[in-house]
Amino acid sequence: MKKILLPTDFSKNSKRAMDFAASLFSKEDCLFYVLHAHQAITSKETGESGVEQKLEKLISELNGMENRNHRFETVLVQEIPLNAINVSIIDKDVDFMVMGTKGTTALAKIFMGSTAVSVLRHINNCPIIVVPENYDERPIKEIVFVNNFKHLFRMEELNPLKYLIKIRKAMLIIVRFSTSEALKDQQKLNRELLKNNLAEVPHQFKTVPLETSVSSSIKKLLEQHKGVGIVALLKSKHSFLEKLLWEPVIRNVAFTTRVPLLVLPNFE
CATH class of the missing domain: 3.40.50.620 (HUPs)
Incomplete structure (x- = not known):
């Protein structure tokens, strides 16, 4: 069984990256770890319980694809995204990480412009698939x-x-x-x-x-x-x-x- 890390900031782009991952590995037995990393949260709307609800809703949507080969688990970490990703790759023994290039939160700030190069350099033990915001849904021939x-x-x-x-x-x-x-x-x-x-x-x-x-x-x-x-x-x-x-x-x-x-x- 392959273990795939899917970082999310709940943006459309991160969801498209998840859809791409589900399609790429459609015939493979996979355990997907849906990771959301956050720092200190104060507002009720974005508090940890609110984030957990968002994760549960996202997992429900992913399970709605009805692929028996795929399982999804949530990982909620109070940490900066880069550290959370590095730790998750090691702790979960991840085979691939699939993520989008743009988003709306702290995760987005990491994966934009020259900072993205810095982040990719710091992740040294896992293949990374970066999915563009408007990727073409084409057969991988x-x-x-x-x-x-x-x-x-x-x-x-x-x-x-x-x-x-x-x-x-x-x-x-x-x-x-x-x-x-x-x-x-x-x-x-x-x-x-x-x-x-x-x-x-x-x-x-x-x-x-x-x-x-x-x-x-x-x-x-x-x-x-x-x-x-x-x-x-x-x-x-x-x-x-x-x-x-x-x-x-x-x-x-x-x-x-x-x-x-x-x-x-x-x-x-």
């Missing part, structure tokens, strides 16, 4: 994995990606956005090892000319390939990637495209 082959992948880093490919029966497209620079020997070796590690799932390698930025290149690719339902990226610790790829991609792709973004943890 293909998953794009953006890669420059500078990282030597461990099996556990690829397992979440392979799992999603299998349950969705999707094709994995490993995309390298290329300038005129040729692959170095280590990149060629990493590419070959990656190919071997992905042998059990359908995949293909694709080299695409780099546009003005990686994010604009991804957007153009998505426009050309309507079957792409998820874009995957590795969370990189390398300063070069952080400057030239990591922050621009997260900022421009996660918050302006209509395709969910999968951020894979880096166990380096």
Whole structure:
């Protein structure tokens, strides 16, 4: 049984992220933890009992989907959202976290703009699926994995990606956005090892000319390939990637495209 964390601030966007998660894992046995984190509350309307009622109503709506494979449990924590998320991932042994990019409360303030990059950096032990506010409800026929082959992948880093490919029966497209620079020997070796590690799932390698930025290149690719339902990226610790790829991609792709973004943890 997979354990999925669903942070909520009761906004429409967080509900859409939950709907996406329920659809993504529709045929899988899953236990969903619906997490709401709050700090000190004083008003009667937003007091803890009021929040509990909102959570109960939300769980009732989710159970109304009538998927026998899915169970939902509430997690109510008086803590800042980032700490609550980190603790929940560890305590509940979470396999995936699925959340929206915008909302109306403290959770929204974290997952907007450059602050979102900071939060994603702090969650190091769980794959995160970020669902855009207006994501396209499209069949997930293909998953794009953006890669420059500078990282030597461990099996556990690829397992979440392979799992999603299998349950969705999707094709994995490993995309390298290329300038005129040729692959170095280590990149060629990493590419070959990656190919071997992905042998059990359908995949293909694709080299695409780099546009003005990686994010604009991804957007153009998505426009050309309507079957792409998820874009995957590795969370990189390398300063070069952080400057030239990591922050621009997260900022421009996660918050302006209509395709969910999968951020894979880096166990380096």
